Amino acid sequence: MTPEAPELLFHGNEKAFLTWWFAKMAANPKAFPPEEVDTIATSLRGRDALRGGFEHYRTLLQDGRDNRAWGEAGGVLTMPALAVGGEYSVGSYLAQTLRPVVPDVEEAVIAGSGHYIPDELPEDLLAVLTPFLA
Structure with missing residues (x-):
């Protein structure tokens, strides 16, 4: 940084x-x-x-401060969201952190993947993206 x-x-x-x-x-x-x-x-x-x-x-630290302030001020995203994490990376942590400001968050943890899901398990990622985007 x-x-x-x-x-x-x-x-x-x-x-x-x-x-x-x-x-x-x-x-x-x-x-x-x-x-x-x-x-x-x-x-x-x-x-x-x-x-x-x-x-x-x-920008990560400032982004975190800005996002926290927005959430504390009552900010909420009203559209559906998909939080995808690799099993050996963020896992379900992303979905957990989004829930307070994204009530309609769907969680997907890609088993066997690390940080680079599209590179590591592209077919598994498509299997969760396709129905969500449909």
């Missing part, structure tokens, strides 16, 4: 970082074959690309 520091550390080491990161976050190590890691690493090569990738993480 620190500005500029991650870019300095990861610049030139994008592939090594991603290889390590995917191994830590994915329950299925085969979800990210070397050629896919190479493609993703190429897209993140250079400090500007890395900065763009890290900006999401730099």
Whole structure:
């Protein structure tokens, strides 16, 4: 979350970082074959690309504060929502945290998946997305 520091550390080491990161976050190590890691690493090569990738993480604390304040002020989402979590990642935690502000939240935990559900178990994800979106 620190500005500029991650870019300095990861610049030139994008592939090594991603290889390590995917191994830590994915329950299925085969979800990210070397050629896919190479493609993703190429897209993140250079400090500007890395900065763009890290900006999401730099906003997380403020996003959390903003969302909490919105909920405490009575904010509610009235549309149906689907909270999908990997068994070895967030699991049902996402749905639990949404329930106070999303009364119509449906929960789906993808068994055997880590953080990267679309990459690890795409068919299982489609099996829950398709009926929800229908």
